[in-house]
Amino acid sequence: MTPPVTVSHELTGLAAAGAPLADAVVTLKDAEGRGLVVTAAADGSFRFADVGTYKAPFLLTAKGTLGGASVELHAPVLVGETNGAHVNVTPLTELITALALGTAPGETFDPALLTAPKLQSAQASVQALLRAVLDAMGVASTVDLRTAVFAADHSGLDRALDAIRIERSAAGYTVTSVVGDSSTDLDPAAPQAATPLAFDGGSATQLGTALNALPAIRTRLQALTALFKATTPAAADLKALFTADFLHTGLDADDFAAFLRKPLYVNASFDNPRILSVIDDSNVVVGYRVHFDAATKERPITETLRMQKVAGAWQFKGDGELAALSLSFESRLVATPLAQEALLALPRVRAQSTVDGSGAPRTLYWRDVLDAAGEVVDTLYLGAPGDYGFGYVGYSSGDSYTPDGLVKYRQNTEYYATPNSAIEQYFIPAILSDRVSPHVASALLTGPGLPGGGLTLTAPTAERPRWAWIFKGDSDAWTAFNASRCRAVNNAANPVPDCGFDLSKVQTGSEYVFSFRDAGGNVLGEMRRRLPAKPADATQLLADKGRFFARLQLDASQKFSVANLYDENGAFKDGAMLVLHWSFPTAPKMSLHGVGFSTFYSDAAFNFHEVSRFDSYLDSDRQSLPLTVTRGLHFNGAYANIEVYDHFGNTYKHEVNDHNIE
Incomplete structure (x- = not known):
């Protein structure tokens, strides 16, 4: 009698890139769009216990941190590999996946492209591209990289991963040797154009020396951590x-010692180092992660700097740059205004010709409100096309500062928009206000999607402090930019020719240049950054807003209507309390940034006041927050x-106000 055959539908793997991906979340998406999510162990290993009911091929996505930086990598799983298979998720499988798909992998994929012949061809291309590295590390051509x-x-294949860095570029990927300055660009749609990466025995030896120094560098980070244990260290000790x-x-x-001596850093830890670049045996560039005390609710940050061996001990040398920069996007879930044609077609809408402050002609629109007898009892202000608020609300003429006027204002103001039916996206090119050279007075930003002449960033004023530099004039x-922001950024004091923003020209990996100037306009230097995602x-x-946006849940009495x-x-x-x-988004690796509430009022002298509260970095499982109203x-x-923010620092905001009332 033949014994029964036990079939395992387990899928295991390793998420790594020369070191395990820290805090990695691995997502499996099948050919029908269904998904599973697991968290990788500290050594990068992961396991899906049963994938038997899912339809292959699969696309695996691992999101974690490496050397302090956020990383997203992909790997394919073929039909027939669902019975106890092992599949790695590494920078090499990222390239293999991209070559098979003909483009960098994203949220969705075409299952028809993930076939054995395509993956064999893609793997052969990656092996040819990195043959020098693989040979130097003793990885035979017969080894399946996936x-x-x-x-x-x-060691072995993992050491080969130590030897390279892979970054997204606008065309695809840039693959760089950690040792020296060798790099090559890979376009997944035209892999034949890529030049094999240079790497030799000397490079392998130099890399080995740097990797052997990692324990000493890790010890140095531990010494830094110890200084912050339950206290603020002395500047001299730092x-x-x-x-x-x-x-x-x-x-x-x-200045950096003073920066670190903030209360925020008490009980902070510095860990997860990775060698990003080897300059020589005594100089390496290291990336590491800074974790703050849980009580602060601050998310971890990345530091990348050079370390130098001085008299046998590794010292922090810094990155030698003029500022700390970041690139990200903010997406907002907002209302859609009533279209101009529909608004002006409402009954009793009338126009008024006037001029603006510069003398240019302008047309304002109003709408009469009638009582039961057909008499005009109020006139609503609709504004002018292009105005902030046009198509959202028609405001009553009632004086909200008097009892009778307030009744009129509440009863007659009309709401025209459709709540939560549109997405606004803003580009956030941030120069951190507390981490910039005192010699820098301004920075000219250029890059894809921006006006041809660029945009100028300057320090915020003491009267209006901001976490990052703002656009001149x-x-x-504000630090955010899109085409609608030209009304605030492009003005007589700061003309921006051809002001606008073309989002279609922006890609993951797009490069932006910050050119720093002193007060006299002299160029001090420039920094280049690529958009992480x-x-x-x-x-x-908008179609999938439940995956990306936390949503405020308001009952009828809490809607932000007039x-x-x-x-x-x-x-x-x-x-009032x-x-x-709120509800929380379902996409993996989303974190709750915070919840804010602001009220505005005027005092007896009609001076404007704002009372704001923002509770930041709340626990992601929290779903409510009590707030006190100040009128x-x-x-x-x-x-x-x-x-909320995603793995790469992009933020997703749901805001409610009298334009988006729920």
């Missing part, structure tokens, strides 16, 4: 770890928002 079992221990010529993100040794004093486009985000906001005895009355509830003497409005 399914070979290995450990993230800096500076003892720095080289004499230390310069990091625009700060010298004194920006009346909103472009978010999904507005159409996809009728509710200006009800002195309702949910927004002075001193307003409890905000002041003359109430002028309120808004609330909830923000």
Whole structure:
């Protein structure tokens, strides 16, 4: 009698890139779009216990951190590999996947492209591209880069991963040798154009020396961590770890020590180092992760800097740059205004010709409100096309500062928009305000999608402090940019020729240049940064908003309509306890940034006041927050928002106000 055959539908693998991907979440998506999610172990290993009911081929996506940086890697799983197979997710499988698909992998994939012949061809191309590296590390051409079992221990195939860095570029990928300055560009649609990466025995020896130094570098980071244990260290103790010529993100040794001595860093830890570049045996560029005390609710950050061996000990030398930079996007779930044609077609809408402050002609629109007898009892202000608010609300002429006027204002104001039906996307090119050289007065930003002449960034004023530099002349004093922002950025004091933003020209890996100037306009230097990840486009985000956006859940009395906001005895009355509830997005590796609430009012002298609260970095499983309402003497409005961020720092915001009332 033949014994029964036991079939395993387990799928295992390793998420690594010369070291395990820390905090990695691995997602499996099948040919029908269904998915599974698991968390990798500390050594990078992961396991899907049963994939038997899912339809192959699969696309695996691993999101984690490596050397302090956020990483997203992919790997394919073929039909027939669902019975106890092992599949790695590494930079090499990222390239193999991209070559098989003909493009960098994303949220979706074409199952018909993930076939054995295509993967064999893709793997052959990757092996040819990296043959010098693989040979130097003793990885034979017969080794399957996708399914070979290995450990993230800096030997064999893992050592080959140590030797390279892969970055997304606008055309595909840039593959760089960690040793020296050899690099090659790979376009998945035209792999034959790529030049094999140069790497020789000398490079392998130099890499080995650097990898052997990792334990000492890790010990140095542990020493830094120990200084912050339950206290703020003395500046002298920190500076003892720095080289004499230390310069990091625009700060010298004194300034960077002062930066680190903030209360935020008490109980911080510095870990997960990776060699990013080998300059020589005594100089390496290292990336590492900074984790803050859980009580701060701050998310981890990345530091990348040079370390130098001085008198046998590794010292922090800094990155030698003029500032700390980041590139990201903010996507907002907002209302859609009533189209101009539909708005002006409403009954009793009339036009008024006037001029603006510069004398240019302007047309304002109004809408009459009638009583039961057909008499005009109010006239609503609709504004002018292009105005902020046009198509959202028709505001009553009632004086909300008087009892009778307030009743009129609440009863007659009309809402025209469709809530939560559109996505606005903003580009965030951030120069961190507290990490920039004191010699820098401005920076010219150029790159894909921006106006041809670029945009100028300057420090925020003391009266309107901001976490990052703002656009020159920006009346909103903001760091975000899209085409609609030209009304605030492009002005007589700061003309921006051809102001606009073409999002279609922006890709994951797009490169932007920051040219730093002193007060006299002299160029001090430039820094280049690539966009880590472009978010999904507005159409996809709107169709799948439950995956990406946390949503405030408001009952009828909490909607931010004029009728509710200006009800002195309702949910927004002075001193009321307003409890905000929300739902959390379902996409993996989304984190809750915070929840904000602001009210605006004028005092007896009609001076404007804002009372704001933003609870940041709340636990992701939290779903409500109680807030106290402050109306002041003359109430002028309120808004609330909830923000989450993805693995690469892109933020997703749901904001409610009198334009997007729910």
